[in-house]
Amino acid sequence: MSESTMHGEASRRDIPGMAYALAFSVLGGFALYFTDDMSTLGAVFPQTIASALIIFSLAYITQNLVSPGSVHPVSGEGSWARRGLLIAVMLVWVLSLNWLGFIAAGVLGFIGMILVGNYDAWSLRRVLVYALVSALIIGGFYTLFAVVLNVPLPPPRWL
Amino acid sequence: MSWSFLLAALTPFNLMLAFIGVGAGIIIGGLPGLSATMAVAVLVPVTFGMEPASGLIMLGAIYTGAIYGGAYSAILVNTPGTPSAIATTFDGYPMAKRGDGDLAVTLATLSSVVGGLTGAIALLTLAPLLATIALQFGSVEYFWLAVLGLTLISALSEGATLKGFMGASLGLLLSTVGVAGVGGDVRYTFGSSLLLGGVEIISALIGLYCIPVLIDLVATPDPHLRVSDKAGGFRLREAMSLALRSKFNMVRSAVIGTVLAILPGAGGSIASLVSYSEARRSSRHRERFGKGEPDGILATESANNATVGGGFIPTLVLGIPGTPPDAIILGALLVQGVRTGPELFTENAAISYTFIYGLLFATLLLLPMGLIIGRYAFKSIIAIPKAILAPTVAFMTVIGTYAIRNNTWDVLIMLVLGVVGWFLNRAGFKPSPIVLGLILGPIAEQGFVQAVLMGQAQGAVLPIFFRGPISWTIVAIIVVATLYPLIRLALSHRRDPGEVSENE
Amino acid sequence: MKTRLVTTLTGVLASLSMGAAVAQSDFPNEDLSYVIPFGPGGESDISARLQQEYFKDITGQEAIIEYKPGGGGAVAWSQFNDMPADGHTIIGTNLPHIILQPLAKDVGFETSDLNNFYFFHYSPDAILVTADSPYETLDDLVDAAREAPGSVTLSGSGTYSANHVAQTRFDSLADITTTYIPYKGTGAAVTALKSGEVQAEWGYSTVAANHQGDTRMLAIASSERHPLFPDVPTFQELGYDLEGGAYRGMAVPQGTPEEARQRLSDIFQEINEDPSFVERMQELGFFLVDVPADEVDAFLAERQAEYEEVARGFDLID
Numbered sequence: 001m002s003e004s005t006m007h008g009e010a011s012r013r014d015i016p017g018m019a020y021a022l023a024f025s026v027l028g029g030f031a032l033y034f035t036d037d038m039s040t041l042g043a044v045f046p047q048t049i050a051s052a053l054i055i056f057s058l059a060y061i062t063q064n065l066v067s068p069g070s071v072h073p074v075s076g077e078g079s080w081a082r083r084g085l086l087i088a089v090m091l092v093w094v095l096s097l098n099w100l101g102f103i104a105a106g107v108l109g110f111i112g113m114i115l116v117g118n119y120d121a122w123s124l125r126r127v128l129v130y131a132l133v134s135a136l137i138i139g140g141f142y143t144l145f146a147v148v149l150n151v152p153l154p155p156p157r158w159l
Numbered sequence: 160m161s162w163s164f165l166l167a168a169l170t171p172f173n174l175m176l177a178f179i180g181v182g183a184g185i186i187i188g189g190l191p192g193l194s195a196t197m198a199v200a201v202l203v204p205v206t207f208g209m210e211p212a213s214g215l216i217m218l219g220a221i222y223t224g225a226i227y228g229g230a231y232s233a234i235l236v237n238t239p240g241t242p243s244a245i246a247t248t249f250d251g252y253p254m255a256k257r258g259d260g261d262l263a264v265t266l267a268t269l270s271s272v273v274g275g276l277t278g279a280i281a282l283l284t285l286a287p288l289l290a291t292i293a294l295q296f297g298s299v300e301y302f303w304l305a306v307l308g309l310t311l312i313s314a315l316s317e318g319a320t321l322k323g324f325m326g327a328s329l330g331l332l333l334s335t336v337g338v339a340g341v342g343g344d345v346r347y348t349f350g351s352s353l354l355l356g357g358v359e360i361i362s363a364l365i366g367l368y369c370i371p372v373l374i375d376l377v378a379t380p381d382p383h384l385r386v387s388d389k390a391g392g393f394r395l396r397e398a399m400s401l402a403l404r405s406k407f408n409m410v411r412s413a414v415i416g417t418v419l420a421i422l423p424g425a426g427g428s429i430a431s432l433v434s435y436s437e438a439r440r441s442s443r444h445r446e447r448f449g450k451g452e453p454d455g456i457l458a459t460e461s462a463n464n465a466t467v468g469g470g471f472i473p474t475l476v477l478g479i480p481g482t483p484p485d486a487i488i489l490g491a492l493l494v495q496g497v498r499t500g501p502e503l504f505t506e507n508a509a510i511s512y513t514f515i516y517g518l519l520f521a522t523l524l525l526l527p528m529g530l531i532i533g534r535y536a537f538k539s540i541i542a543i544p545k546a547i548l549a550p551t552v553a554f555m556t557v558i559g560t561y562a563i564r565n566n567t568w569d570v571l572i573m574l575v576l577g578v579v580g581w582f583l584n585r586a587g588f589k590p591s592p593i594v595l596g597l598i599l600g601p602i603a604e605q606g607f608v609q610a611v612l613m614g615q616a617q618g619a620v621l622p623i624f625f626r627g628p629i630s631w632t633i634v635a636i637i638v639v640a641t642l643y644p645l646i647r648l649a650l651s652h653r654r655d656p657g658e659v660s661e662n663e
Numbered sequence: 664m665k666t667r668l669v670t671t672l673t674g675v676l677a678s679l680s681m682g683a684a685v686a687q688s689d690f691p692n693e694d695l696s697y698v699i700p701f702g703p704g705g706e707s708d709i710s711a712r713l714q715q716e717y718f719k720d721i722t723g724q725e726a727i728i729e730y731k732p733g734g735g736g737a738v739a740w741s742q743f744n745d746m747p748a749d750g751h752t753i754i755g756t757n758l759p760h761i762i763l764q765p766l767a768k769d770v771g772f773e774t775s776d777l778n779n780f781y782f783f784h785y786s787p788d789a790i791l792v793t794a795d796s797p798y799e800t801l802d803d804l805v806d807a808a809r810e811a812p813g814s815v816t817l818s819g820s821g822t823y824s825a826n827h828v829a830q831t832r833f834d835s836l837a838d839i840t841t842t843y844i845p846y847k848g849t850g851a852a853v854t855a856l857k858s859g860e861v862q863a864e865w866g867y868s869t870v871a872a873n874h875q876g877d878t879r880m881l882a883i884a885s886s887e888r889h890p891l892f893p894d895v896p897t898f899q900e901l902g903y904d905l906e907g908g909a910y911r912g913m914a915v916p917q918g919t920p921e922e923a924r925q926r927l928s929d930i931f932q933e934i935n936e937d938p939s940f941v942e943r944m945q946e947l948g949f950f951l952v953d954v955p956a957d958e959v960d961a962f963l964a965e966r967q968a969e970y971e972e973v974a975r976g977f978d979l980i981d
Contacts, residue, residue: 082377097557154561613861
């Protein structure tokens with residue numbers, strides 16, 4: 001995303017929006033393609049929706065090319081590194097749930113998220129407080145769900 | 160309706176259940192990542208040792224609390240706790256961002272009580288009569304209702320209607336993944352069992368709303384919400400004067416919520432949406448909607464708590480659950496040996512009426528409990544450092560999504576949708592149309608397929624889509640809703656040619 | 664080399680001790696996980712919760728119910744064999760689902776993947792009409808269908824489900840054509856009936872039990888009349904060889920020791936014979952059966968043959 005599109009007035013063509021619209025129309029095309037294996041009644045709805053998606057997407061692209069409107073203002077500030085790290089941490093967390101089990105994956109994920117979200121200086125006190133709070137939160141939720149409510153949280157499989 | 164039922168509802172045990180239920184419900188509904196359906200589902204086993212009426216009171220109290228509590232996460236974290244809280248994010252989160260979060264929470268409390276009481280009173284006095292409405296709606300009517308919901312949400316995307324339609328189509332397409340409700344096809348699973356269960360609505364809801372908030376939360380060290388100088392009290396007086404000025408709005412929204420909730424399946428999710436649209440349409444300052452307008456919250460929260468009482472009408476009178484939590488509660492009754500269906504109001508009237516009085520009481524409890532818990536919710540959100548807030552919210556999304564179907568793949572889908580949703584949001588594609596497409600897709604498709612089959616049985620498919628006054632009315636509303644913005648545009652041009660169009 | 668020996672020895676010891684624990688009738692020695700492949704509130708849930716009470720009385724252990732809905736049961740069944748196979752995890756199984764689903768599509772499991780050990784009841788198929796329906800007897804409906812093929816509409820829950828199977832089989836037995844309109848769940852199918860959107864419903868006796876005030880059954884697909892509905896004739900009485908419905912049973916993961924499987928079968932058979940359990944199930948409209956572990960294979964083979972015929976009619980298989 002370039003600087004100019006981020007601040008709205010400079011370029012009046014919504015490039016990101018049009019790019020997504022294009023992606024949607026491709027997606028719609030694929031969706032249509034996969035309806036071949038479906039029964040008649042089962043295919044009706046996906047075909048209609050996929051076609052609608054393609055039509056709307058192309059209409060948006062056309063509208064933007066012909067009479068561009070205002071661009072959705074987006075804040076570009078903030079740390080992209082942290083954003084990326086958050087996504088990575090959560091992805092690893094979720095993917096390891098079945099393997100590491102709920103508690104282990106949760107603890108690692110929780111610690112990872114603390115690191116991603118922390119802007120303050122690290123002191124021994126902060127580490128201890130955060131560790132205690134984490135233990136309480138994770139322990140509390142685990143007790144509530146797994147013990148009290150009998151929800152079958154994923155067990156560790158690597159043992 | 161004898162006083163003995165009222166007294167039965169007010170026994171110390173039942174009162175305590177109502178109190179605990181409401182408290183637990185508010186907290187669970189208020190935590191982003193947990194949902195009302197999940198709350199009722201995991202707490203049902205607790206009620207099996209109790210008398211049916213007491214068990215019902217507890218479940219009803221939890222449900223009421225959770226629907227109300229959903230406003231907290233909607234306002235403070237932009238994450239609706241249930242589909243019925245989606246519309247609360249439209250004005251709730253902007254209000255919180257600009258420092259009026261505590262006001263928003265108080266407003267939500269007041270209107271939830273108004274809506275909840277309306278629904279419960281309707282249940283008490285008019286249930287058998289209103290239940291007949293549910294029977295007037297068949298496949299065709301549900302299909303049009305779903306189309307109406309989708310039209311509304313797209314029309315609400317001011318200035319970006321096409322993006323709204325694209326989002327809705329995307330949601331509709333997502334809803335076809337998995338096993339088809341009617342027709343039995345297995346669609347778009349690509350042979351893996353991961354997608355066999357389809358995209359679960361609540362996990363998509365949590366993903367599309369909460370994950371983007373999390374991603375941006377960690378990006379800066381600035382506080383998550385601004386705190387106004389007036390913080391410290393409940394801002395009750397301010398809220399009450401706003402509410403009183405908007406009393407017609409609240410009552411109208413409550414009525415809409417009650418009536419729509421009578422329609423099993425479709426009603427609850429679009430009730431707050433319809434009330435919001437209506438509030439905006441009839442408001443003198445409609446341009447403030449979406450940017451933090453108190454009337455918006457008053458409308459949506461009144462409507463969605465009305466759906467609690469309203470949803471019980473078909474559940475108790477006809478034995479047909481109005482909303483997903485109602486289905487669970489109905490099942491709980493069946494396990495207890497209580498026959499559902501018409502007998503609940505005749506032979507088992509004691510259970511029903513005791514329960515309804517209990518529900519009324521629980522709704523009244525929302526006021527004091529809501530104000531107190533809400534204050535703590537608000538204070539804690541702004542006081543907790545991001546380094547703890549982010550992991551806690553993330554943790555709750557993981558456990559809250561998992562606990563819905565005990566399926567880890569739902570959590571993965573939640574995360575993936577969340578990341579995609581963040582990218583889309585930056586390009587102007589809002590999550591609401593997508594979520595609504597996901598919710599209404601099955602309703603639209605089933606209604607459509609069923610109508611086609613019925614039409615074929617009668618020899619003509621097209622006429623069946625326009626059978627009866629209800630279908631025509633809904634179609635008319637759809638047409639008006641679609642054309643209304645264009646009409647206003649044309650009228651404003653005529654009044655002042657050359658003036659820039661207001662919604663671009 | 665040494666590690667492999669250790670691993671083998673450990674494995675042998677583990678299975679011996681599991682078998683020993685079972686044989687000593689210490690089994691079950693911890694809580695049972697009872698997975699229900701549907702959401703709470705359905706018939707599978709309700710019957711499981713009834714069993715739960717009696718399970719506690721007999722074994723002293725809790726049977727903890729876990730819901731794993733999705734794909735009409737397919738999600739839970741396809742993931743079941745990954746669960747611990749020590750006899751303390753069981754799953755509810757349903758017919759025709761576990762036979763028809765793998766036939767119709769790629770659902771991640773085959774019927775033979777599920778190690779069933781007991782079938783305990785079924786909800787007999789039944790045709791329901793509203794109390795004020797013009798159809799007084801089954802013949803009325805059959806005549807109407809003969810006069811105008813395809814015009815008689817019946818609601819039912821799901822596609823390729825028990826209701827759908829019943830409609831297909833009956834239509835071929837009676838040589839008529841009716842239109843089946845699938846709905847999502849029995850609740851929706853009943854609503855359609857009550858609102859008049861369809862003329863009749865392919866449901867179960869459990870539905871009739873629940874809606875006794877405003878619905879009645881034209882016939883029931885059980886071997887004898889249901890105690891709760893002594894006035895409703897069976898299909899067989901009326902000349903149609905239609906018997907069956909939605910069967911429910913339980914399975915253990917592949918690899919569960921045979922002793923555990925047998926013991927579980929015995930326990931649930933005992934539950935099924937308890938008079939108060941029988942009465943409560945019948946009050947809800949269920950029809951009890953007794954298919955213990957050693958008869959399960961034959962039972963399933965019979966059903967398989969039945970459903971395959973229907974599946975041919977659906978064009979699902981050749």
